Amino acid sequence: MSTRVCADADEAVAGVEDGATVLVGGFGMAGMPVALIDALIRQGATDLTVVSNNAGNGDTGLAALLAKGRVRKVVCSFPRQTDSHVFDELYRAGKIELEVVPQGSLAERMRAAGAGIGAFFCPTGAGTLLAEGKETRVIDGRTYVLEYPIKGDVALIGAHRADRMGNLVYRKTARNFGPVMATAATTVIAQVREIVDTGTIDPETVITPGIYVDRVVQEATA
Amino acid sequence: MTTDSPAVDTGRGPLDKHGMAALVARDIPHGSFVNLGIGQPTLVADHLPAGSGVVLHTENGMLNMGPAARGDEIDPDLTNAGKVPVTELPGAAYFHHADSFAMMRGGHLDICVLGAFQVSASGDLANWHTGAPDAIPAVGGAMDLAIGAKQVFVMMTLFTKTGAPKLVPECTYPLTGLRCVDRIYTDLAVFDITPRGVAVRETFGVTVGELADRLALPLLPAA
Numbered sequence: 431m432s433t434r435v436c437a438d439a440d441e442a443v444a445g446v447e448d449g450a451t452v453l454v455g456g457f458g459m460a461g462m463p464v465a466l467i468d469a470l471i472r473q474g475a476t477d478l479t480v481v482s483n484n485a486g487n488g489d490t491g492l493a494a495l496l497a498k499g500r501v502r503k504v505v506c507s508f509p510r511q512t513d514s515h516v517f518d519e520l521y522r523a524g525k526i527e528l529e530v531v532p533q534g535s536l537a538e539r540m541r542a543a544g545a546g547i548g549a550f551f552c553p554t555g556a557g558t559l560l561a562e563g564k565e566t567r568v569i570d571g572r573t574y575v576l577e578y579p580i581k582g583d584v585a586l587i588g589a590h591r592a593d594r595m596g597n598l599v600y601r602k603t604a605r606n607f608g609p610v611m612a613t614a615a616t617t618v619i620a621q622v623r624e625i626v627d628t629g630t631i632d633p634e635t636v637i638t639p640g641i642y643v644d645r646v647v648q649e650a651t652a
Numbered sequence: 653m654t655t656d657s658p659a660v661d662t663g664r665g666p667l668d669k670h671g672m673a674a675l676v677a678r679d680i681p682h683g684s685f686v687n688l689g690i691g692q693p694t695l696v697a698d699h700l701p702a703g704s705g706v707v708l709h710t711e712n713g714m715l716n717m718g719p720a721a722r723g724d725e726i727d728p729d730l731t732n733a734g735k736v737p738v739t740e741l742p743g744a745a746y747f748h749h750a751d752s753f754a755m756m757r758g759g760h761l762d763i764c765v766l767g768a769f770q771v772s773a774s775g776d777l778a779n780w781h782t783g784a785p786d787a788i789p790a791v792g793g794a795m796d797l798a799i800g801a802k803q804v805f806v807m808m809t810l811f812t813k814t815g816a817p818k819l820v821p822e823c824t825y826p827l828t829g830l831r832c833v834d835r836i837y838t839d840l841a842v843f844d845i846t847p848r849g850v851a852v853r854e855t856f857g858v859t860v861g862e863l864a865d866r867l868a869l870p871l872l873p874a875a
Contacts (some may be wrong), residue, residue, distance in 0.1 A: 456733035457712045457749075460728060483749075487735075510790040512736075521788055530789050533711060534753025534796035541750040553757060554796045557830040559781070590729075602746055603712045604729040609748040637748070 433596030433643050435625060439469035440648040442619050446475040446584050453540065453580075453611040454482040454492055455587035458511075461604035463588040464491045465623045465649050470586070476500045480582055483607060485509035485517035485531065493640065496520060505580065507533035534562060535577055537610050541544050542644075543579035544613025552577045582615030587604070589638065592622040597641030610644040619645045666839040672807050674699040676765055676837050679805075680706055684762040687711065687797055690734040693765040693807050707743075709761055713752045713794040714745040733793065753793065756800030764801035766794060768808045768833075770823045773869055775833040775845040777806065778825035791828070798829030805833035810838035810867075817867045819843065819850065848872060 434441040445465055446452070452470075456462030471494060485504045486493030493516040495501060498572075509517050509528060520526040526629050531539070532554045542550055550573035555561045565576040587608040590601035598620055600608055612618050625648045666674070669692050669756050679700035680686060687709045697719065702704050704728040708717040710732045712814035717732060726737040755761060777798050781789040798804055808818055819836060835853075836843040841863055842853040851872040852860050864871045 447759040458731060460712070460731050460735070467782060508790045508792040510788040522786065530791055531796040532791050534757060534800075537749040537753050553799050556799070560795065561790065575682075600731040600746075602727065602740070603710070603714050603731055605746055605748050606712050607749045610750045637672065639655070645785045 433594070433640050433645070434645050435594055436645050436647040438517065438650070439465045439621065439647050440472060442466060442621070442645045443469045443473050443586070445617075446470060446473060448475055449477045450475060450583040451481065451581070452478040453582035453585040453587075453607075454480055455606065455608045455611050456491070456583070457606040458487050459484050459491060461588045461600070461606050462491045463586045465647070466586040466588075466621050467491050467495050468617055471495055471498055471500070477502050479503045479505065481505040481536070481582060483507055484511060485514055485528075485585060487513045488510060489516065493517070494527070499525070503527035503529065505529045505536070507531055507536050511595045525633055528602050530560065532575050532645075536580070539577055539580040540582075540610045540614040542577075543581040544578060544610065547566065547579065549576055551575065560630070580614065583613065583617065585611040585615035585617070585618045585619050587611050589620050589622045590645070591624045591626060591631065592620060592646045593626050593628045593640070594606065595628050596643030596646050597631055597636045598622065598636055598638035598640075598643060599631060600637050607639050612638045617644050618642055619647070621649050623649055655716040662854055662856055667856050668839070669680045672710060672837050672839060675820060675842065676805055676807055677701075677704075679835075680704070680763060682706075683754075685709055685715070685760065687756070687761055687801065689764065689766040689794070690792075690799070691767045692794065693767060694734065695734075696765055696807075709755065710738070711752055711756075711797075713747050713749060714740070714744060715747075716741045753796050753800075756793070756796045757801055757806075759800065761797075761801040763803045764797040765805045765807055766797060768806045769825045770818050770820050771806050771808075771833050771845075772823045773819070773821055773850050775843070776823050777804070777828045777833050778823040780828050781826045783826050794828050798832045803834045804829075804832050806833050806836045808836070808838055810840045817869075818840070819867055819869065821869060844874070846872070868869055
């Protein structure tokens with residue numbers, strides 16, 4: 431289905447259900463879709479599983495969603511940071527589940543979900559705690575771990591610019607997980623700084639083609 | 653044929669973190685593609701000479717990363733793996749996370765430099781989790797780098813603050829990767845992990861014999 435341009439972030443996140451798996455873009459705050467997360471807080475969905483590189487920074491964005499008690503489980507590579515106090519308190523109080531995934535496996539598992547790959551053998555983590563209980567195979571003398579896809583019900587991503595067909599352009603390292611998550615969820619919602627007329631983005635520079643994007647919204651400019 | 657030669661005692665005392673970073677920088681070949689782990693390895697960038705041709709990779713999707721951003725250069729869209737604002741150098745390239753880690757696992761990076769809690773005599777690396785009951789585990793990209801880069805350099809103090817060796821017969825902390833470390837830069841010595849065992853390349857204010865006693869490990873002369 432073609433991309434819908436939403437009037438505001440509340441319209442963009444409408445319909446997210448309790449218990450959903452939500453892929454949240456960003457590496458730290460770079461690329462974090464804060465306006466969409468704030469709208470999701472207002473929308474009220476709870477018991478969520480969030481897949482993101484980190485488990486919130488400071489008190490805004492993903493950290494704010496955690497602080498509201500809406501997240502049952504976080505799947506991430508690097509929860510512990512100098513400014514992850516919201517997650518740290520919830521985790522130490524036993525109020526949130528954590529699944530730590532090596533960062534490259536996190537990305538590749540979502541890539542697999544988006545690319546129709548049923549599973550893949552990956553050398554990362556072989557012989558470590560993070561591979562415990564997972565099937566392994568020795569290929570050409572090296573041990574690989576069988577990793578399954580991570581598919582989201584919803585992906586919330588931040589990009590720099592979109593056209594009305596949902597073609598996305600990112601900016602610098604704020605790209606990070608956006609293009610991968612955009613392929614890996616049933617409903618993909620992008621917030622951008624600017625929506626431009628279709629035809630004004632050079633097709634050679636499109637990073638996420640609009641086929642992956644269901645809804646797009648321009649961040650409110652304060 | 654090469655013959656064993658005694659490790660060089662440089663006569664210098666224990667190195668500080670800048671001294672270790674300078675040694676690592678000295679040993680990175682011209683034109684290498686390099687990933688520097690967060691924390692002390694980041695300091696290596698400050699010691700690369702002008703014209704080194706070294707291209708820095710950052711896991712969050714960039715090649716030819718420049719130094720830390722200052723003042724007006726600070727851009728929230730441009731950070732390094734430690735979320736510190738950085739700059740781009742001419743010839744920089746951006747890419748998404750799956751590509752960034754494919755570069756690691758695919759063997760395209762020449763060297764990564766990582767910190768460590770422990771390294772074993774066979775090159776096992778432990779640097780992500782202390783295993784303590786109240787610790788929050790966080791692995792980031794360490795496991796991907798450890799098994800992906802063509803050469804893995806570790807930069808660490810040789811002993812903990814309480815004097816326990818960090819180069820050990822077998823790691824007691826949870827592992828990051830098995831048999832993945834090639835070289836260890838420490839405040840007291842530089843070691844190579846070889847198929848024959850741990851070889852000492854150079855020492856700083858200590859003899860190989862003294863090190864072998866304190867580490868309770870057999871040490872080979874540099875090859």
